[in-house]
Amino acid sequence: MSRxxxxVCHCGENISATVNCEKVAKITGELKGVxxxxxxxxxxxxxxxxxxxxxxxxxKLDGVVVAACSPRMHEPTFRKACAEAGLNPFLCEMSNIREHCSWVHPKDDLTTEKAQDLVRVMVEKVKKNKxxxxxxxxxxxxxxxxGGGIAGIQAALDIANCGHKVIMVERQPSIGGHMSQLSETFPTLDCSQCILTPRMVEVAQHPNITLHTYSEVESVDGFIGNFKVKIRKRSKSIDEHLCTGCGLCTTKCPQKKIPNEFERGLGFRPAIYVPFPQAVPNKPVIDREHCTYYIKGKxxxxxxxxxxxxxxxxQEDEVIDVAVGAIVMATGFDVLKTDYFPEYGYGKYADVIDGLAFERLASASGPTQGEIRRPSDGKIPKKIVFVACAGSRDPAKGIEYCSKICCMYTAKHAMLYKHKVHDGIPYVFYMDIRAGGKNYEEFVRRTIVEDETQYIRGRVSTIYEKNGKLIVKGADTLMGAQPVEIEADMVVLATAGVANHGAEELAQTVHISYDPYKFFAEAHPKLKPVETNTAGIFLAGACQAPKDIPESVAAASGAAVKVAALFSNDELTRDPLVAVVNRSAPPVYSQCVGCFLCQSVCPYQAIEREEIKNRNGEVIKTLAxxxxxxxxGCGTCVALCRTKAIDIHGYSNQQVYTEIMALLND
Amino acid sequence: MIKVGFYPGCSMKGGAQEYQESVTALAKVFDIELVEVPDWNCCGATAAHNMNKELSLSLPARIMALAEKEGITDIVVPCAACYNRLSLVKHELAEDPSLSSKVASIIDLKYQGTTQILNIIQFIDKYITDKLEEKVVKPFDYKSACYYGCLLVRPHSILKFDRVEDPQSMDVLVRKAGGNAIDWAFKTECCGAGLSVSRTDTVARLSGNILKDAVDREAEVVVVACPMCHSNLDMRRPEINKFLEKKIDVPVMYISQVLGLAVGIDAKTLGLNRHMTEVNLPVRPAKEPAVAAVPEKVVITQKTEA
Incomplete structure (x- = not known):
């Protein structure tokens, strides 16, 4: 007889507001074995x-059922408490009467009855727990x-400085990410390159960091503490040990008219190139898609x-295998693509550009050496319109969230423009100014007051070109939605920040979850912001949601601490909720018939072959x-086993059937 | 001969006779017979849905129910306003089965919502576009400003037709007919619509701005697919000229007339003589069709979440 x-937990009012907790405790207390x-x-x-x-x-209890929230939330808490009281922690189970009951039903007797059912089911299960x-x-x-942007760099340096080895993988030929494209940074206007490039060099020179650029993660197997990763090092078509980075090849390459991705298409690059002068590593790669030799053979x-x-x-691609204990995702973000804005003529008019392109125009190392000149004819624009929320907060464009960084960088753009073109007039169309952050609001005020930027609260309906001017039509909602028409020389769209291309595929490769916008999902929005639901994999920076530099760096350091804490142990303990092949004595009579269907479906390669030999050493049976x-403990093998020879500890077939029967026998 | 259902609405029988004439003539060239929905009624236009919700649903529902009864699967609705009303009602009734059965009892007909509602461009794309280029005998070699107006493309979430902010479907057709569809700014701006009678000054301003932009960009013809737009841009020319303080004589043609000319139908059959603003296109010496000026980097498909 069980004891x-x-x-039953009230969870403040989370449960007790709709479930009669006293009654649940009283009724279930009368169950047999309680x-x-x-x-x-x-x-x-x-x-x-x-x-x-x-x-x-x-x-003298020999089993515990806690009826409360989801086991994802507090199962470890209660199992630990049981262990401290001398009860084996796996004899403690949670019955979820919050997410599965009180939160989703109104206050009603039926809700209380459902809670009782859920508890009864778990009581019957615990009776069978071992x-x-x-x-x-x-x-x-x-x-x-x-990812080798600022988030990846910060995480790698922090982990490496704790004395652990770090392997960094970057898709582009150089690390640096979007931050290396920026001109000055808000709210202090310090030069992005000046604060970033020393960090990039530090990564390259750190004895604990191995850098793989032009490389991508191909597969990830294993689990926390023991991941096995395949990295594809794409062919750079150069011998990195021999190359000195002199750059002669890049000046002699006959292909000179390839749109430069780093300059957002505002400049050109050759087929053999380094993305930018401060690149790390500062050695070129050959872009085979555009190289004359690969196209024409000579x-x-x-x-x-x-x-x-x-x-x-x-040179061919090289695939290398590495073993790691933890993974930090720092793959960053992208900006919304052009075909979202036919009404703004983005992609049709050369002088309608996005925020990243404006960063390049304003950057001292950019295509215009920092002079604000419009792409179409190189003239200095005297009127610029900045359009905030281009795509963001706009359900019609499929993006409902706020991209967070645009208010600040648009204010910065207007300020930089005014600093460089004194007689120019910057206009900003905005919905709201969201300047939450240290010294942020003051920065926006400066743009409006000192740099005389015309802030117009309203949205732009359409932009078209006429007689060499861009006609921007919008509304001023603070003036009674009065129509506004501005003849601008250039328009900058603060396009929405979106998940980087390939984010979804990568999330599936490393087995982490992601949200509908393909941003990687954190384990808990408040209390586990840098963890994922996959143990041992952490998040840093804008791969999780749009983030500015300070936030990305903070998240990266947070992820680094989590990794360092993990590495402070020599070994990890894991829940023993794993599959087990039932054995009988002698093993030759085991239920397993050695068909190994389980082996073919196991996603973790966890099924091994075991040979049963007779006294003469002859193999008489092979078992899984x-x-x-x-x-x-995913259970795929259990579902597939033809002879029901496999079970999962803690979730045996018998336990599951017991739960179902408990519900049916009400 | 393929038979396709046809809903003329009031305008085809009145002010926009030439629209029906040109659509019918064009269809005939491609071996298509347009069969009018028997005993059709008014679509309700703007009046019904401003006054009485049930009436605004029942009128289009009756048209579709009659078509279903006749076994008509596709109805061509050349008038953009009728197309809009029929499509919206079909959508609304599909979303709400109880409303659908209520409407069915009002019109006293079985309504299933199975007929396909096609605007003029969708009709051409479904039945004509594939064979269009081989039938072109007189390339329509004119700079054309394709004007879509509001009712053809909005609301995009329901109609799901073309790119709502920068439509391209008519431009593509004009190019196939050998024309030069220009890029311009007022493709979907309001023409003033039903204010034509009550607030003619507003129509003169709105339609005037549309025509001005087309003319500034050297358009030789404005191409439309809506009788309301046509009437405002064509018939209100005296008021427009007064507003703009200059005489604008760019003709306004239906897309069916443009394609009709290109495949060799004579001007009279297409009803070109019925326009207020004379259609007096310059005669061009025969040559290879002008190379269409396709704006670079414009992606035709628009990604929108439903």
Whole structure:
């Protein structure tokens, strides 16, 4: 006969507002095998946990059901409490009467009855629970950082400075990310390159950091502390050891008219190129799509001029395997594509550009050496219209969220423009000015007051070109939605920040979840902002949501601390909720028939072959065996096993059937 | 001969006779017979849905129900306002089955919402576009400003037709007919619509601005797909000229007339003589069709969430 304790939590009013918790405790207390039951306002609090511990001792409980929130929230809390009271933690289960009941139903007797059902089901399950012991696994003390923007750089340096090895993978030929494209940064107007490039160099020179640029993560297997990662190093077509980065090849390349991605198409680059002069590593790559040799089969001028004979036209991609214990995602963001704005003529008119392109125009290292000149004819624009929320906060464009950084960078753009073109007039169309942040509001005020920027509260309906001017039509909602028409020389759209291209595929590759906008999802929006739902994988920067530089850096350092904390252990303990192949003695009579269907479906390669031999050493049967270190307890093998020879600890077939029967036998 | 359902609405029988004449003539060239929905009624236009919700649903529903009864699967609705009303009602009734059965009892007909409502461009695209280029005998070699107006493309979430802010479908057709569809700014601006009678000054201003931009960009013809737009841009020319303080004589033609000329139908059959503003296109020596000026980098598909 079981001696089970039931503990019903009110969760403040989260549960008790719609569920009669006292009644749930009373009714379930009468169930067969329940020795003790009670309810309490906050079961997860110290007094609540003490209540459970004392009840275990006093009533000699051999099983505990906590009816409260989702086990994702507090299962570890209550299992730990049980363990402290001497009960095997795996004899404690949670019944979710919050997310599955009180939050989704109105206050009603039926809601209370449903809560009782949920608790009863779990009581029946706990009766079948077995004491289990945690599994210990070693930790590989190397971190993988995916993405070499400011977030990735910060995370990598912080982890490396804790004394751990870091492998950084960057898709582009250079690290630096979007921050390297920026001119000056708000709210202090310090030069982006000046504060970023020393960090880039530090990454390249750090003894603990291995840098793979022009590379992408191809696959990730394993689990926290023990990930196995394949990295595809795309061919740069040069021998990096021989190349000195002299740059002669880039000046002699006959292909000179390739739109420069780094300059947002405002300039050109050759086919063999370094993205920008301060690139790290400062060694060129050949863009095979545009290289004359790869298109027509002849040219090889770079090979002829290279003083160290470093060009390798036949170089192939290399796939390397690395073992890491933790992964930091720092893949950043992108800006909304052109075809969202037919009404603004973006893509049709050369002088309608996006915010990143304006950064390049304003940058001292940009295509105009920092002079604000419009792309169409190189003239200095005397009137510029900045359009905030171009795409953001606009359900019609499919993006409902606020991109967060645009208010500030638009204010900065207007300010930089005014600093460079004194007689110019900047206009800003805005919905709201969202300048929450240290010294942010003061910065926007400066733009409006000192730099005389015309802020117009309203949206732009259409932009068209006429007689060399861009006619911007909008409304001034502070003037009674009066129509406004401005003849501008140039228009800058603060296009929405969106997830980087390939984010969805990468999330699937590394097995983390993402939101409908393809931004990576954090484990908890408030209390676990840098963790993912996959243990051992952390988030840094704008891959999670639009973020400015200070926020990206803070998140990156946060992720780095999580990695360092993980690496402070030599081994990790894991929940033993893994699959197990039932064995009988002698093993030849085991249910498993050795069909190995389980092996073919296991996503974690956790099924091994075990040969049963007779006394003469002859193999008489081959059985499946589960590697506990690799198994994640997903249960796919259980569903597929033809002879029902596999079960999952804590979720055996028998336990699941018991739960169902408990519901049916009401 | 393919038979396709046809809903003329009031304008085809009145002020926009030439629209019906040209659509019918064009269809005939491509071996299509347009069959009028028997016993059709008014679509309700702007009046019904401003006055009585049920009436505004029932009138278009009756037209569609009659078509269903006749076994008509596609109805061509050349008038943009009728097209808009029929499409919106079809959408609204599909969203709300109880409303649908209520409307069915009002009109006392079975209504399933199975007929396809096609505006003039959708009709051409479905039945004609593929064979258009081989039938062109007289390339329409004129700089054309294609004017879409409001009712053809809005509300985009329901009609899902073309790019709402910068439509291209008519431009594509004009190019296929050998024309030079220009890029201009007033493709979907309001022409003044039904204010034509009550606030003629407003119409003169709105339509005037539209024509001015077309003329400034050297358009030789404005191409429309809506009788209301046509009447404002064509018939209100004296008021427009007064507003602009100059005489504008750019002709306004229906897309069906443009394509009709290109495939060799004579001007009279297309009803070109019925316009207020004389259609007096210069005669061009025969040559290769002008190369269409396709703006660079414009992506035709618009990505919008439903």
């Amino acid at each position: 089970i304790g039931v503990f 020795e003790f039951s009670t309810d309490y306002k906050y079961m997860c609090s110290y007094p609540g946990q003490t209540l459970i511990k004392e009840a275990i001792k006093e009533h 004491a289990l012991n945690s599994i210990k696994v070693p930790v590989t003390k190397t971190a993988l950082v995916i 040219c090889k001028i770079c090979e002829i001029v290279c003083p160290t004979k470093a060009i390798r036209f036949d 065996r589960v590697n506990e270190g690799l198994c994640q």
